[in-house]
Amino acid sequence: xxxxxxxxxxxxxxxxxxxxxxxxxxxxxxxxxxxxxxxxxxxxxxxxxxxxxxxxxxxxxxxxxxxxxxxxxxxxxxxxxxxxxxxxxxxxxxxxxxxxxxxxxxxxxxxxxxxxxxxxxxxxxxxxxxxxxxxxxxxxxxxxxxxxxxxxxxxxxxxxxxxxxxxxxxxxxxxxxxxxxxxxxxxxxxxxxxxxxxxxxxxxxxxxxxxxxxxxxxxxxxxxxxxxxxxxxxxxxxxxxxxxxxxxxxxxxxxxxxxxxxxxxxxxxxxxxx
Amino acid sequence: xxxxxxxxxxxxxxxxxxxxxxxxxxxxxxxxxxxxxxxxxxxxxxxxxxxxxxxxxxxxxxxxxxxxxxxxxxxxxxxxxxxxxxxxxxxxxxxxxxxxxxxxxxxxxxxxxxxxxxxxxxxxxxxxxxxxxxxxxxxxxxxxxxxxxxxxxxxxxxxxxxxxxxxxxxxxxxxxxxxxxxxxxxxxxxxxxxxxxxxxxxxxxxxxxxxxxxxxxxxxxxxxxxxxxxxxxxxxxxxxxxxx
Numbered sequence: 001x002x003x004x005x006x007x008x009x010x011x012x013x014x015x016x017x018x019x020x021x022x023x024x025x026x027x028x029x030x031x032x033x034x035x036x037x038x039x040x041x042x043x044x045x046x047x048x049x050x051x052x053x054x055x056x057x058x059x060x061x062x063x064x065x066x067x068x069x070x071x072x073x074x075x076x077x078x079x080x081x082x083x084x085x086x087x088x089x090x091x092x093x094x095x096x097x098x099x100x101x102x103x104x105x106x107x108x109x110x111x112x113x114x115x116x117x118x119x120x121x122x123x124x125x126x127x128x129x130x131x132x133x134x135x136x137x138x139x140x141x142x143x144x145x146x147x148x149x150x151x152x153x154x155x156x157x158x159x160x161x162x163x164x165x166x167x168x169x170x171x172x173x174x175x176x177x178x179x180x181x182x183x184x185x186x187x188x189x190x191x192x193x194x195x196x197x198x199x200x201x202x203x204x205x206x207x208x209x210x211x212x213x214x215x216x217x218x219x220x221x222x223x224x225x226x227x228x229x230x231x232x233x234x235x236x237x238x239x240x241x242x243x244x245x246x247x248x249x250x251x252x253x254x255x256x257x258x259x260x261x262x263x264x265x266x267x268x269x270x271x272x273x274x
Numbered sequence: 275x276x277x278x279x280x281x282x283x284x285x286x287x288x289x290x291x292x293x294x295x296x297x298x299x300x301x302x303x304x305x306x307x308x309x310x311x312x313x314x315x316x317x318x319x320x321x322x323x324x325x326x327x328x329x330x331x332x333x334x335x336x337x338x339x340x341x342x343x344x345x346x347x348x349x350x351x352x353x354x355x356x357x358x359x360x361x362x363x364x365x366x367x368x369x370x371x372x373x374x375x376x377x378x379x380x381x382x383x384x385x386x387x388x389x390x391x392x393x394x395x396x397x398x399x400x401x402x403x404x405x406x407x408x409x410x411x412x413x414x415x416x417x418x419x420x421x422x423x424x425x426x427x428x429x430x431x432x433x434x435x436x437x438x439x440x441x442x443x444x445x446x447x448x449x450x451x452x453x454x455x456x457x458x459x460x461x462x463x464x465x466x467x468x469x470x471x472x473x474x475x476x477x478x479x480x481x482x483x484x485x486x487x488x489x490x491x492x493x494x495x496x497x498x499x500x501x502x503x504x505x506x507x508x509x510x511x512x513x514x515x516x517x518x
């Protein structure tokens with residue numbers, strides 16, 4: 001892995017991605033926490049192999065949107081289709097029936113999620129973090145799963161850390177293990193919830209490099225981030241959320257140079273001041 | 275009658291006391307294991323159960339924490355036969371001690387589970403674990419780390435609480451010391467020997483507890499846990515202080 005910093009020197013896409021059929025379809029989704037209406041009629045579609053960056057101020061609902069897609073939160077209204085599932089519900093005689101926890105778990109296996117605070121399992125080693133779900137949940141063959149996990153650790157640049165415990169790794173290393181852990185389930189879509197926000201500046205690039213690499217291999221990705229360098233380098237589309245709504249949705253070239261919403265201009269001017 | 279070392283040493287290795295010590299050990303271990311089962315169930319019911327289950331757990335905890343073990347044991351052994359429930363001495367002792375222990379452990383288990391970071395639930399759900407799987411593979415193993423120290427203290431207490439079972443004629447250390455004392459009226463020597471035995475058992479347990487705690491602390495422990503960043507910082511500070 002090179003030490004080049006993609007936040008300042010975007011490499012650009014290494015090949016033109018072909019965006020396939022819609023794999024995530026969010027339709028008129030509402031979500032409230034008590035009085036707080038966090039998502040207001042949000043609709044968006046993500047095609048296969050597409051990389052969508054979602055940005056916005058804190059409290060704009062971008063993280064909640066991601067958590068709703070992965071069913072870590074239950075939506076109040078609307079529908080979310082992801083990786084071929086109607087997330088969290090089943091159609092029965094035209095009515096929606098909420099799924100049981102164990103049924104939702106089956107859907108979640110097709111989506112990978114990476115968190116701001118890594119959330120590695122601190123009580124087991126790095127390799128066990130990566131293989132726990134494939135071996136113990138998918139009941140995959142142990143040697144096969146171990147081989148794959150080692151390949152994944154190689155891919156995120158940590159081939160020599162398999163026996164370390166999470167606490168022995170730096171933040172950037174932990175986040176790369178978290179990406180490997182998510183990939184071990186062979187997800188059809190990867191969701192990133194501010195993956196670099198908890199990292200020291202010098203570690204951001206090592207995580208972004210892994211993500212750019214992933215996007216170049218055709219992974220469908222929805223990335224909530226403030227790293228505009230990543231958006232320029234890897235995104236097919238950039239979305240700005242404001243107060244629970246999508247207010248701008250454009251390819252990066254247009255998003256950064258000629259945005260339609262005043263919120264976008266304001267957001268960009270604030271972000272670029274840093 | 276003065277203190278007589280001959281009686282003391284005689285009682286120390288007396289077969290009755292050795293047998294009593296052994297009974298105290300297995301009674302404690304059995305009651306603790308059953309109590310742990312009850313405690314995990316009650317703790318989980320209180321945290322995740324529906325209203326009825328929560329109420330049952332709350333009532334159980336309230337009842338057994340709010341009454342003396344001594345009364346619980348006496349009611350189980352000498353009171354219940356009045357209702358046609360006849361339990362042997364051993365059964366009564368184990369059931370009474372386990373029920374009492376479970377009520378205390380329920381709270382220990384609950385606080386242990388609550389001490390696990392909420393992000394762990396998110397992460398285990400995100401890789402597609404069901405409730406049962408994430409409890410078993412992620413939450414409980416981490417809660418164990420918080421639960422082990424108070425659990426060890428509870429077991430320490432259990433070793434001594436078993437002496438109360440002597441009132442329902444359970445032949446453990448205390449009861450056997452009583453019997454010895456009544457034979458030759460060497461009351462001080464007999465009970466001192468019993469006290470020494472309790473000290474020995476508790477001390478051995480203390481040594482075991484340290485090892486168990488170290489085992490569960492290993493993935494988290496501060497020793498050798500210096501992250502590469504911290505190491506860099508430390509080296510920098512050392513370098514700078516050397517230059518100054």
